[in-house]
Amino acid sequence: MDLSQAVREGLIPLLPRLRRLARALAGQVADADDLVQIVLERALTRAAQWRPDAPLDKWVFAIARNAWRDEMRARGRSHNLFAPEEAGMTAADGSSAPAQKLELAAAVAALPPDHREVVALVLIEGLSYNEAADLLEVPVGTITSRLARARATLQAHLGKDT
Amino acid sequence: MNPIDDDTLQAFVDGELDPAEAARIDAALAHDDVLARRVQRARALHTAVRAAFDPVLDEPVPERLSALLGPPSPQTAIPQSPLAAAARRQGFATGRRRSARRWFVPATAVAASLAALALSLWWQTGGSLVHVHDGRQFAAGALSDALNKSLASEPDPNAPISIGLSFRSADGHICRTFTERARPAMTGLACHGHAGWSIPVLTAAERSSGGELRQAASSIPPAVQAAIDARIRGEAFDAQQERAARAAGWR
Numbered sequence: 001m002d003l004s005q006a007v008r009e010g011l012i013p014l015l016p017r018l019r020r021l022a023r024a025l026a027g028q029v030a031d032a033d034d035l036v037q038i039v040l041e042r043a044l045t046r047a048a049q050w051r052p053d054a055p056l057d058k059w060v061f062a063i064a065r066n067a068w069r070d071e072m073r074a075r076g077r078s079h080n081l082f083a084p085e086e087a088g089m090t091a092a093d094g095s096s097a098p099a100q101k102l103e104l105a106a107a108v109a110a111l112p113p114d115h116r117e118v119v120a121l122v123l124i125e126g127l128s129y130n131e132a133a134d135l136l137e138v139p140v141g142t143i144t145s146r147l148a149r150a151r152a153t154l155q156a157h158l159g160k161d162t
Numbered sequence: 163m164n165p166i167d168d169d170t171l172q173a174f175v176d177g178e179l180d181p182a183e184a185a186r187i188d189a190a191l192a193h194d195d196v197l198a199r200r201v202q203r204a205r206a207l208h209t210a211v212r213a214a215f216d217p218v219l220d221e222p223v224p225e226r227l228s229a230l231l232g233p234p235s236p237q238t239a240i241p242q243s244p245l246a247a248a249a250r251r252q253g254f255a256t257g258r259r260r261s262a263r264r265w266f267v268p269a270t271a272v273a274a275s276l277a278a279l280a281l282s283l284w285w286q287t288g289g290s291l292v293h294v295h296d297g298r299q300f301a302a303g304a305l306s307d308a309l310n311k312s313l314a315s316e317p318d319p320n321a322p323i324s325i326g327l328s329f330r331s332a333d334g335h336i337c338r339t340f341t342e343r344a345r346p347a348m349t350g351l352a353c354h355g356h357a358g359w360s361i362p363v364l365t366a367a368e369r370s371s372g373g374e375l376r377q378a379a380s381s382i383p384p385a386v387q388a389a390i391d392a393r394i395r396g397e398a399f400d401a402q403q404e405r406a407a408r409a410a411g412w413r
Contacts, residue, residue, distance in 0.1 A: 012231050013388040016362075019227075020218040020392075033224055040230045104214040122176065123211045126332075129178050148172055155207055 004047035010056040011043060017125070021061060024120035025068045027109040035071060039064045061125065062135045065117055072113065107157035115150035118143055166190065166197060175204040213333040219392055220298060220362040291342065292361065301352050301359035309338055309352050309359045313408065315401035326382070328404050331393035336412045339386060341367050349382070351389045354412040363389040 011018075018039065022032035043050075043060050050059050108119055121132045122143070133140045166174075166187060173179050174187045191198050291305040301309055308323035317324060326339035326349075337353040350364035365385045382390070399407060 008231050012228075013385045015223045015227060015231070016219045016221075017388070017392050019221070019223065020215050023218050024215050033227060036227055037230065040227065044230070101210075101214040101217075104210050108211065108214070119211065123208055124215050129173075129176070144169055144172065147176075148168060151172065151204065151207060154211065155203065158207055158210055 003050060003052070004044065006052065007043060007047040007050055007056065011040060011060065014057055014060060017057065018060060018064060021064055021120055021125060022068075023105075024108060024124050025064070025116060026071075027105075035064065035068055038067045038071070042067060058127070058131060058135060061121065061127075065121075065135065068117075069113070103157060104154065107154050111150055111153060115146050115153070118146045119150050119154070122147055171197075171200055171204065175201060175208065209333060216331075216333050216393070219389065220360060292364070295357065299361040299364065300357065301361060305340065305342070305352075306359060309340060309354075310412070311408070313401070313404055315404055327390070327398040328407060329390070329394045329398045330396065332395040333393075336407055337390070337393060339382065339390070349386055351386050353393070 015036070018036055019032065022035040022039070023029070026032040026035045039060060042063050046063070050056065108116060111119065117136065118132060121127045121135060122129065127135070129140050129143045133143050136143070170179070170183070170187070174184060179187070187197075187201075191201060290303045291301065292299050293302045294300070300306075305323055308321065308325060312318070312321065312323070312325045314325045314328065322343055324341050324343065326341065328336060328338045331337050331353060335353045335355055337351055338359075339349065339351050341347060341349045347367035348364055349367040350361050352359040352361050363386050365383050367383065
C-alpha cells in the first residue's frame, strides 16, 4: 500500500477525534469543520512526509495545530478567533448539554491560543506532557506552566456557579 | 515531608509523576484534607473539560469531510468514517466492483458504500435494535436488554448479541462493546447515560479469513477501537467489576 493510501485510510477512524480537537481549538462548529477540511487536504497532500512508524494521530494533530495558527494569522486576529460572547455557541450539541458544558466550552474558547492548544492536547486528547512538548516544539516546562495557568482560568469559571 | 506544590499536584493528577512520587502523594492524601480537596478540584475540572467536548465524538461526521477520504454514503445518521474503516478490513472491495469504476477510485470508496449497504440492511432487518433521537442512536429492544443484562464473563453462545469489553469513560459513563451475530454482523460501542445506551459507533463486524465471526475482544474493528481509545479511563472491567457495574445499574 502506498503512503497516501495508508494516510487516507488511517485518517478515517481519526475523524471524530480530529473534529473534537478542532472544536476545542477553533470553537464554533462551522469553523472547526472548516479547519478539519483544511487539515485533511494538507495531510493528503503531505502524505509522503508521514513516517509509517510514527503515530498518525500525533502527526495529523500537529498539522491541525499549525493549520489553526495559519488560519488565525490569515484572519488578522492576534488573540481569539471569536469574541467570548459568540463562543457561547461552541459546545458540542448533545441532548444533555447542561449550562456548565456550554460555559466551560466558552471558557476554553476564550483562553489565549497558547493555553487553549495545551488544554486541547493534554486535557482533551490525553497526550503526555512530552508528546505535547514535541508536537508544539516547546520545552516540557512550558507545557506545564501554560497548563497550570489555563487550569487556573478555567477553574475560576467553573467555581463561579458552584 | 515536603509540601506539595501546584506543579507537582498537576503532574500527579495528569499521571505524569514517577511511581515513587505518586505513592508519596497517595499516602499524603489519606490524612491531608486540604490536599485531597485540591486533587478533587483538579480532577473535577478535567472531567468537566472532557464532558464539554466529548459529545463531538458522537456526532455524525459531516459528509463534506468524510467525502475527502472516500465517497458520500447514504446513511447520514451514522458517522461514516468508521464504516469505511470497517469495510476496508472486511475486504469487501472485489475486483469486479472495482473494475466498473475508474482505476484511481480508492478501494475505500467501494468498501465504504458496501459497508453503508450492509448497515442499511441491518437497519431494515434489525431496525428495532436501534432508535434515533435528536440525531443520536440509542439501543432498543434486544440490544438494550443485552447491554443491561448480559455479562461478558458469562457468555451465552446462543444469544443473538454478545458483549465484549466494559469500561468507564473519562467523563464517568460506562461503555460496553457489543456484537450482533446475525448477518450482516455488526459491532458497536454503547455508552450508558440518562437517556439509555447511546451508540456512538456501529460498524460491520470483523470476520476471520475463514469467515467465522471472531470474538469481540480479540478482534475489535479499528473504528470501535478508536472510539474506545478516545474514551477509556484506566483498564477495562474484570468480571467482578462488570458484575458490580450491572448491580449498580451501569451508573
